Amino acid sequence: MLKILKYSFYDLMRSRWSYVYFAFYLLLGIVLLFLNNDLSKAVITLMNVIIVLVPLIGTIFGVMYYYNSKEFTELLLAQPLKRSSIFLGQYLGVAISLSMSLILGLGIPFVFYGLFKSTAIWDFSLLLITGTFLTFIFTALAFNIALSNENRIKGFGYAILLWLFLAIIYDGLFLMTLIIFEDYPLDKVSLVGTMLNPIDLSRTLILLKLDISALLGYTGAVFKQFFGTNFGLMVSFVALVLWVVLPVSRMTFKSKKKDF
Amino acid sequence: MNRLLISILIAFMAIINSMHAKTITVCNSCEVTSIKKAIALASDYDTIKVKKGTYKEYNILVDKPLTIIGENYPVIDGELKGEIITITSDNVTVDGLFIINVGTSYTEDYAAIRVQKCKNFLIQNVVLEKLFFGIYLEKARDGKVFHNKIIGDAIEEYNSGNGIQLWYSKNILIEHNYVERVRDGIYLEFSDDCTIKNNVSANNLRYGLHFMFSNNDIYRDNTFESNGAGVAVMFSKKIKMYNNIFKENWGTASYGMLLKEINDAEIIGNTFEENTIGINIEGSNRIVYKNNNFINNGWAIKVRGACYTNSFLSNNFLYNSFDISYNSNINDNVFDKNYWSNYTGYDLDKNGIGDVPYRPVKLFSYIVNRTPETIILLRSLFIDIIDFSEKVSPVFTPDNLLDNNPKMKKIEW
Numbered sequence: 237m238l239k240i241l242k243y244s245f246y247d248l249m250r251s252r253w254s255y256v257y258f259a260f261y262l263l264l265g266i267v268l269l270f271l272n273n274d275l276s277k278a279v280i281t282l283m284n285v286i287i288v289l290v291p292l293i294g295t296i297f298g299v300m301y302y303y304n305s306k307e308f309t310e311l312l313l314a315q316p317l318k319r320s321s322i323f324l325g326q327y328l329g330v331a332i333s334l335s336m337s338l339i340l341g342l343g344i345p346f347v348f349y350g351l352f353k354s355t356a357i358w359d360f361s362l363l364l365i366t367g368t369f370l371t372f373i374f375t376a377l378a379f380n381i382a383l384s385n386e387n388r389i390k391g392f393g394y395a396i397l398l399w400l401f402l403a404i405i406y407d408g409l410f411l412m413t414l415i416i417f418e419d420y421p422l423d424k425v426s427l428v429g430t431m432l433n434p435i436d437l438s439r440t441l442i443l444l445k446l447d448i449s450a451l452l453g454y455t456g457a458v459f460k461q462f463f464g465t466n467f468g469l470m471v472s473f474v475a476l477v478l479w480v481v482l483p484v485s486r487m488t489f490k491s492k493k494k495d496f
Numbered sequence: 497m498n499r500l501l502i503s504i505l506i507a508f509m510a511i512i513n514s515m516h517a518k519t520i521t522v523c524n525s526c527e528v529t530s531i532k533k534a535i536a537l538a539s540d541y542d543t544i545k546v547k548k549g550t551y552k553e554y555n556i557l558v559d560k561p562l563t564i565i566g567e568n569y570p571v572i573d574g575e576l577k578g579e580i581i582t583i584t585s586d587n588v589t590v591d592g593l594f595i596i597n598v599g600t601s602y603t604e605d606y607a608a609i610r611v612q613k614c615k616n617f618l619i620q621n622v623v624l625e626k627l628f629f630g631i632y633l634e635k636a637r638d639g640k641v642f643h644n645k646i647i648g649d650a651i652e653e654y655n656s657g658n659g660i661q662l663w664y665s666k667n668i669l670i671e672h673n674y675v676e677r678v679r680d681g682i683y684l685e686f687s688d689d690c691t692i693k694n695n696v697s698a699n700n701l702r703y704g705l706h707f708m709f710s711n712n713d714i715y716r717d718n719t720f721e722s723n724g725a726g727v728a729v730m731f732s733k734k735i736k737m738y739n740n741i742f743k744e745n746w747g748t749a750s751y752g753m754l755l756k757e758i759n760d761a762e763i764i765g766n767t768f769e770e771n772t773i774g775i776n777i778e779g780s781n782r783i784v785y786k787n788n789n790f791i792n793n794g795w796a797i798k799v800r801g802a803c804y805t806n807s808f809l810s811n812n813f814l815y816n817s818f819d820i821s822y823n824s825n826i827n828d829n830v831f832d833k834n835y836w837s838n839y840t841g842y843d844l845d846k847n848g849i850g851d852v853p854y855r856p857v858k859l860f861s862y863i864v865n866r867t868p869e870t871i872i873l874l875r876s877l878f879i880d881i882i883d884f885s886e887k888v889s890p891v892f893t894p895d896n897l898l899d900n901n902p903k904m905k906k907i908e909w
Contacts, residue, residue, distance in 0.1 A: 283875070284875060287875075287876075287877070288877050403877055403878075404877050404878045404881065405878075407873055407876045407877070407878035407879070408878050410873065411863070411870055411873055411878070411879075414867050414869050414870045415863070415866070415867050415870065418866065418867040418869075422867075422869040423869070426869050426872050430872060436873075436876070439875060439876065440872060443874065443875065459872065
């Protein structure tokens with residue numbers, strides 16, 4: 237598995253897209269810091285970008301990589317290798333290289349700007365951690381979609397739909413539910429609602445850390461009480477880990493059964 | 497003419513009086529060792545000089561026009577037994593005392609210094625610590641509270657008092673005081689024509705400054721920081737609020753300024769920075785908001801209802817999460833020539849005024865008003881999308897609530 241991981245990783249490191257992705261974040265970080273002159277402000281703006289872009293790129297890139305390297309995968313399958321290690325290797329290769337682009341691309345300008353001396357360092361690391369989680373989650377989901385669909389167009393369609401659903405439509409439905417059931421106590425519902433969507437979960441985690449919590453009023457107090465404690469933080473990280481583990485296990489399960 | 501003569505006569509008498517006035521010195525090794533005794537010995541217009549030391553006294557009644565001056569801040573320790581100084585005579589000056597340990601009671605408002613039904617008093621350079629109520633002016637008038645420091649240790653609202661409290665008082669000047677950690681920093685009830693300036697009120701449990709049923713007052717150049725709410729102005733008329741700073745009143749139920757049933761006020765030149773809600777307005781009419789800065793607040797202005805004919809002119813709204821929140825579809829308030837950092841319009845004729853009107857109320861703030869729980873979707877992409885579509889064609893937010901002349905650049909004055 238490690239060999240395949242290494243191969244995928246180096247393959248991706250050499251590819252143009254990783255550089256473009258890396259350069260994009262580098263530019264974003266520099267421009268943000270240049271325009272804002274304020275680290276904590278930049279972290280907030282960055283959050284908006286990360287919450288939307290990281291999942292999108294994770295899904296698209298994951299699907300693209302799977303379809304592009306399909307012939308190579310088939311070649312590998314002919315070798316005496318475990319199927320799970322082939323797919324896990326490829327998945328980890330993609331996810332790790334994407335996360336690296338993210339971490340380095342954003343990290344370098346911030347470090348040069350004096351991150352280590354700033355108080356925003358914890359917020360920033362939380363941002364990177366959630367960003368990495370999102371990459372792992374959405375790449376895994378993308379591999380699932382690609383494995384289940386032989387047709388590339390369909391695969392891409394589903395991938396974009398998935399992103400659209402989790403990033404936008406879910407929030408719309410969520411909002412509708414909250415408004416329709418406004419006469420009922422909604423704290424628990426909203427808590428569960430955010431837990432179920434990794435994008436919402438990361439957004440809430442970062443927002444609460446950034447001291448916007450007071451804005452959130454009573455609901456915010458409930459959230460703060462939950463996420464503010466170690467238990468809440470643990471639960472939300474467990475939720476994020478589950479979001480990685482479940483798609484990955486489905487992927488290995490599916491890959492074992494699949495007829496190539 | 498007659499009046500002038502009389503006043504000259506009075507002044508003259510006062511001078512003669514003061515020539516007669518003697519000074520009584522109080523210290524631990526002197527003939528007079530307590531302030532109470534000194535007051536008993538003193539005649540009108542005498543001066544009592546209190547030397548450095550600790551005096552364990554309470555219920556000191558000042559019933560003659562006296563000047564009580566502390567040298568090097570003598571400590572008056574009330575030993576938590578009750579009220580410390582009560583002033584019932586006109587023309588009293590209290591200067592330079594360090595008063596601690598005022599008694600706490602649930603039935604009586606014990607104060608460090610209480611001024612009762614008198615005129616022309618001056619309380620200055622006094623330091624109060626471990627207090628219940630600080631300086632309590634009761635039916636007093638024409639006095640001055642100047643350069644005092646009040647440091648409380650209030651933890652709960654129900655068993656703590658206010659720093660400076662005015663009750664049925666008129667024409668009082670409160671200047672250069674520092675009040676922290678009490679319930680209300682400065683509290684005015686039924687008090688008219690007072691001036692409050694250059695004070696700092698910080699870390700108070702409830703309000704930095706609180707008006708109730710008080711009219712024609714003015715407060716200016718004060719700083720209100722990290723209070724439960726900066727300033728609460730309630731049921732009052734014609735209050736003038738100039739050049740104050742409201743900052744970091746941050747918490748789930750915190751405000752920079754809370755206006756309730758206020759009419760004909762002027763709010764000019766104030767700065768609201770990093771408050772959960774900059775100004776919360778309820779049932780307030782004919783108020784002029786001019787040249788204020790709203791910076792980094794959660795909500796810059798939250799309009800709750802029954803607010804008519806208010807005008808918001810030439811203010812700066814900088815980087816607030818929500819500029820204006822509104823809970824009705826009817827708007828009778830005017831927004832004009834403000835600078836909005838969220839404005840995205842253009843200025844083709846380069847006259848400094850944007851060519852497209854600005855709509856300060858976002859759809860999301862309308863939704864949040866209806867269902868507060870929805871705020872957890874703050875900064876979600878979906879919210880940005882619906883905000884944008886509402887901006888293009890308003891359906892839910894008041895149609896005529898717009899700034900027709902939004903400034904392109906931050907307003908300087």
